[in-house]
Amino acid sequence: MGNIVVAGPNEVVVVSGGCVKKDSTFVVGGFAWKTWFVSQSKRMSLEVMTLHPSFTSCKTLKGVPVNVRAVAQVRIKHEKEHLKKACEQFLGKEPYEVEDIIINTITGHLRGICDSLEIEYLYRNRECFAQSVIEEATPDAEKMGLEILSFTFLEAGRN
Missing domain, CATH: 3.30.479.30 (Band 7 domain)
Structure with a gap:
């Protein structure tokens, strides 16, 4: 089970952790899957x-x-x-x-x-x-x- 995390065009969502991937996922203007208790996500602004x-x-x-x-x-x-x-x-x-x-x-x-x-x-x-x-x-x-x-x-x- 998990959540979908959505990033707007002016931010990046970084999804890290998980059982399969070694690298973090960087999402700008899209979405990614975050597994409960295993993955975490953080946001950062990309605005000027x-x-x-x-x-x-x-x-x-x-x-x-x-x-x-x-x-x-x-x-x-x-x-x-x-x-x-x-x-x-x-x-x-x-x-x-x-x-x-x-x-x-x-x-x-x-x-x-x-x-x-x-x-x-x-x-x-x-x-x-x-x-x-x-x-x-x-x-x-x-x-x-x-x-x-x-x-x-x-x-x-x-x-």
Whole structure:
């Protein structure tokens, strides 16, 4: 005996355990069978997360302290290998915990890039700066099963 578990198009249901399968089943926009007392299921949102990475008192290449604010759109990729990575990292965590992990990762890359640039470059080349952050953060994001959809540099101000 068991239950049918249903996942909407904006979530993944992970069914694990059971007598026959060794791998977990990842269901997006469909259904799976869960055996009573033997299998368990957990859900995780696949909706786009709007994140606001920011930091204060970062020194630029010439030692000028700046405050930086940005907005990033991030989501979990829907392919099985990426879902598996994301579930290893985030399954069972609250949405705010997931967002904190991602914000800290992006902020680290953002801070590292700001350290290597002059403040004039930040003001004049916002699109290039944003693209640099995406390029730097993408490998780490992919290790977590994530995709950076967009990154917008809002402002950099002196302290």
